Amino acid sequence: MSSYKNLDGQFTVESDSCKYTDDAIIADYSYETTVVEGNTVKPSSLKMQFKTERKVGKTGVMLVGLGGNNGCTCVAGAIANKLGLTWETKEGTQKSNYWGSLLLASTVKLGNDRQGNSVYTPMSNMLPLLNPNDIVWGGWDINGTNLGDAMKRSKVLDYDLQSKLYPHMKDIKPLPSIYFPDFIAANQGERADNVLTGTKQEQMEQIRKDIREFKTKNELDQVILLWTANTERFSAVEEGVNDNAENILSSIEMGEAEVSASTVFAVASILEGCTFINGSPQNTFVPGVVELARQKKVFIAGDDFKSGQTKMKSVMVDFLVSAGIKPVSIVSYNHLGNNDGKNLSAPSQFRSKEISKSNVVDDMVASNRILFEEDEHPDHVVVIKYVPYVADSKRAMDEYTSEIFMGGKNTIVMHNTCEDSLLATPLIYDLVILGELCQRVQVKKEGETEWESFHPVLSLLSYMLKAPLVPNGAPVVNALFTQRCAIVNLMRACLGLAPDNHMTLEHRFESTLAALSSDEPANKKMRLG
Numbered sequence: 001m002s003s004y005k006n007l008d009g010q011f012t013v014e015s016d017s018c019k020y021t022d023d024a025i026i027a028d029y030s031y032e033t034t035v036v037e038g039n040t041v042k043p044s045s046l047k048m049q050f051k052t053e054r055k056v057g058k059t060g061v062m063l064v065g066l067g068g069n070n071g072c073t074c075v076a077g078a079i080a081n082k083l084g085l086t087w088e089t090k091e092g093t094q095k096s097n098y099w100g101s102l103l104l105a106s107t108v109k110l111g112n113d114r115q116g117n118s119v120y121t122p123m124s125n126m127l128p129l130l131n132p133n134d135i136v137w138g139g140w141d142i143n144g145t146n147l148g149d150a151m152k153r154s155k156v157l158d159y160d161l162q163s164k165l166y167p168h169m170k171d172i173k174p175l176p177s178i179y180f181p182d183f184i185a186a187n188q189g190e191r192a193d194n195v196l197t198g199t200k201q202e203q204m205e206q207i208r209k210d211i212r213e214f215k216t217k218n219e220l221d222q223v224i225l226l227w228t229a230n231t232e233r234f235s236a237v238e239e240g241v242n243d244n245a246e247n248i249l250s251s252i253e254m255g256e257a258e259v260s261a262s263t264v265f266a267v268a269s270i271l272e273g274c275t276f277i278n279g280s281p282q283n284t285f286v287p288g289v290v291e292l293a294r295q296k297k298v299f300i301a302g303d304d305f306k307s308g309q310t311k312m313k314s315v316m317v318d319f320l321v322s323a324g325i326k327p328v329s330i331v332s333y334n335h336l337g338n339n340d341g342k343n344l345s346a347p348s349q350f351r352s353k354e355i356s357k358s359n360v361v362d363d364m365v366a367s368n369r370i371l372f373e374e375d376e377h378p379d380h381v382v383v384i385k386y387v388p389y390v391a392d393s394k395r396a397m398d399e400y401t402s403e404i405f406m407g408g409k410n411t412i413v414m415h416n417t418c419e420d421s422l423l424a425t426p427l428i429y430d431l432v433i434l435g436e437l438c439q440r441v442q443v444k445k446e447g448e449t450e451w452e453s454f455h456p457v458l459s460l461l462s463y464m465l466k467a468p469l470v471p472n473g474a475p476v477v478n479a480l481f482t483q484r485c486a487i488v489n490l491m492r493a494c495l496g497l498a499p500d501n502h503m504t505l506e507h508r509f510e511s512t513l514a515a516l517s518s519d520e521p522a523n524k525k526m527r528l529g
Contacts, residue, residue, distance in 0.1 A: 007110060007121040017496030025052045025127070027496035050494045051451060053440035054128050057221025059135055060214055061432050064265050065229030066139035066174040067150040069338050069392055069421040070279070070305075074228070074428045075137045076151055079168050080161065082133040087160040094158070100426035102463060103129060103433050108488050109500050116506050116516035126491040130436045132429045136218045140210070141174035141229070144194030148172075154338070156392050156421045175210050178203050178261040183232040183282075191339075200264060201253045207268040222439070224432050225269040225276045228305075228424075230339075232260050232282040245295055248288030263289060270298045275435045277461070278302030278469075279428065285469055293456040299435060301458040304466040305427045308418035309334060309396035310360050311480060316412070317361045318479040320402055325410065326371040327378045329401040330361065335385040336394035338420060359467060360478045394418040427464045434461055434487065441494060463487060 012020070017028040031046040063071045079085075080096040087094055098104035107120040145153065148170030151162055179195035181188075196203045215223050235242065235258050242248045242258065251259050252267060262284040269276035270293050278284045281304035285293075293300045306314070309332055320327045361380065365372050396416040404410045438458055442451040454460070455471045462468035463483035470476050477483060489499040506512045 003117050005113060005117050005119045006107070007119050007125070010125065011110070011121065013495045013497065015496055020054075022054075024054055025494060026050070027052075027494055029493045029496055031493075047446040049444045050496075051442045051444070052127055052437075052494045056128055056130050056134075056436070056440075058219065059130055059432075059436055060218055060220040060223045061135050061137055061139075062211065062214060062223060062225050063137070063139035063428075064177065064225065064227045064262070065141055066137075066172075067141035067143050067145050067147060068228060068230075069154040069156055070228040070424050070428065071139065071141065071174075072147045072150040072154055072169070073156050073421045074425045075147055075172065076157060076161075076165050076169060077425055078132045078135060078137065078429075079165060083168075085161065085164050087158055087164060089158050089160070094161075098132070098426060098429065100423060102426075102430050102484070102487070104132075104426070104429065108491075111497075112506065114516075116513075123488070123491070126488075127437065127494055128440075130433045132433070135432070136214075136220060137172075138214050138218075139174060140177035140207075142177045142179045142188070142193075142195050143191040144174060144176075146170050146173045154392065154421065156419070176206075177229070178207070178264055180261045182257070183235075183260045183262075184230045188230060188339075200255045200259060204252055204264045204268045207265060208272055211268065211272045211274060222436070223272070223274045224435055225265065225274050226279060226428060226431065227262050227265060227277070227284065228279045228428065229262070231280045232262055232284075234283050235260050235263065235286055237283070237286055242286040242288045244288050245292040246288075248286065248292060251288075260284065266300065267292065270296050270300070273298055275299040275301070275439065275458075277431050277435060279305045279424075279431070279465075281467060290457065297453070297456060299438060299454070299456055299458045300469070301431065301435060301461040302465060302467070302469045305424045306360075306464055306466040307423035307427055308394065308420070309398065309416060310466045312396075312414065312416060313398065314360050314364075314478050314480040316398075316400060316414075317364050318481065320400065321364045321368050321371065324368075324371070326403040327361075327365075327400055328403055329379045329399070331379075331381045331383075331399045333383045333385075333397045334394060335387040335390065336392070336420060337386065337388040337390040338392045338394075359476075363476055363478050392420045392422075394420045431461055431464050434464075441490075460486060460490065 019026045027050045029048055029050055031048060033044045035042045035044045063074065065071045081098060085096050103123050106123050108123050108126065110119045110121045113119055148166045151157065151165065151169055174194060176194050176196045179192045196206055211223055237243065238258060240247055241251050241256050248267060252264060260282065262278060262280070262282060263286060266276045266284050266289050273296065275298065285300055285302055290300070313332070317327055361378065365377055396418055398414045400412040402410045435458060438454050438460060442453050444451050457469055457471045459468055459470040459474060462477060463480065468476055468478065492499060506516060
């Protein structure tokens with residue numbers, strides 16, 4: 001009987017398909033797919049090479065919304081981990097960790113040992129990755145409160161931890177940010193004491209200047225921008241305004257009303273050659289921004305952190321549909337009391353969130369034409385209410401009603417208490433780490449001479465996002481484990497390793513089981529150095 005082992009130390013792939021140089025890992029890979037043409041199914045194979053740069057450059061991350069609950073918790077978490085802080089709670093001593101991070105706190109199956117034991121390794125062990133402890137943090141906020149006081153205001157972290165972090169955070173102050181009142185709830189006006197003035201063009205130029213100065217001052221190799229500020233209303237996509245790259249640049253220069261603050265930040269980031277990630281649900285990436293990113297060959301990714309209720313929904317609906325059970329009604333209710341909830345109490349901002357939450361089941365429903373007719377969807381309702389008392393401790397309640405065998409009904413009801421910022425913050429780390437990795441990976445297909453980078457729309461980051469932005473013509477995938485497999489198998493490809501197919505044929509036949517058991521070790525559970 002096989003068991004599990006853990007490989008914590010660094011490993012080397014010994015294969016003719018994987019070569020290590022001082023600068024890069026170069027791997028030969030055969031991408032095996034299946035092509036369906038009518039009633040004919042054909043296996044397809046594409047040979048290519050992956051090149052992954054081994055050096056992780058010094059990286060700065062600039063958060064838009066630095067002083068918000070997510071922003072200050074993100075910086076606080078990185079400082080606490082870097083210093084190895086511990087603190088006291090009523091449950092006892094707690095120590096800093098990166099739990100909740102896919103890349104820093106989960107493991108992947110690397111393979112089997114000779115006895116058939118599954119060998120797991122931290123995902124961060126697969127390839128050279130950026131460490132949040134090494135990131136230089138900065139950014140903007142419409143509120144000028146220093147991060148020490150912003151941390152206290154947020155009431156996210158335990159009191160003893162706040163006390164230990166305060167000396168390290170009190171001198172960090174957000175840069176003045178862009179404030180377009182028409183795009184966020186009116187109730188945010190009371191916080192807006194740290195805002196830029198001037199035309200939209202002048203404000204964009206100031207953001208670009210801030211990026212350049214941050215990079216120079218901290219001697220950085222690269223800067224990544226991430227929006228974790230207020231949810232905006234959707235921008236109207238208008239011909240001549242934001243429909244192509246030329247028009248979006250012209251519209252910013254002319255001060256067009258339908259250009260949002262997040263879009264100005266995205267354009268500034270692209271023009272400075274910096275990856276831009278949108279953690280909120282609004283349509284920051286209007287067609288003109290996407291075209292500009294493609295022209296400048298700069299990565300963009302979004303939209304909206306997938307941290308609690310929606311992440312559970314992408315698992316639950318995938319399970320139901322994959323099990324041949326037909327979900328016919330999904331009703332989701334939330335209430336929260338942080339500033340995100342306050343902003344979402346306005347109808348236009350709620351509508352942005354409602355759209356990102358509602359579309360999460362579409363690909364799973366469309367995958368099963370036994371259960372669902374074309375254009376048939378479950379009834380799906382999303383409700384969000386602002387309840388100040390619960391603060392950052394969001395409550396999420398879901399009811400899934402499904403049709404089952406022979407006309408039966410099945411109802412699953414779920415209650416989820418989500419510590420909102422403590423779930424979202426690890427996603428910020430993951431988005432930045434994976435986005436940075438993508439900057440160091442290139443592919444060369446058989447017969448070609450030039451290395452090619454990923455498409456500027458980084459759909460690989462979809463695991464962390466409710467409403468994944470994908471390149472034109474690419475399918476949207478919301479199923480959580482499919483998204484995770486894409487990341488894991490991409491990392492395996494960069495090492496010349498085949499995808500983990502979960503067939504485990506070595507455990508399916510008497511002959512192979514006998515061979516494995518002939519050399520069974522006495523200690524079945526062990527850790528490899």
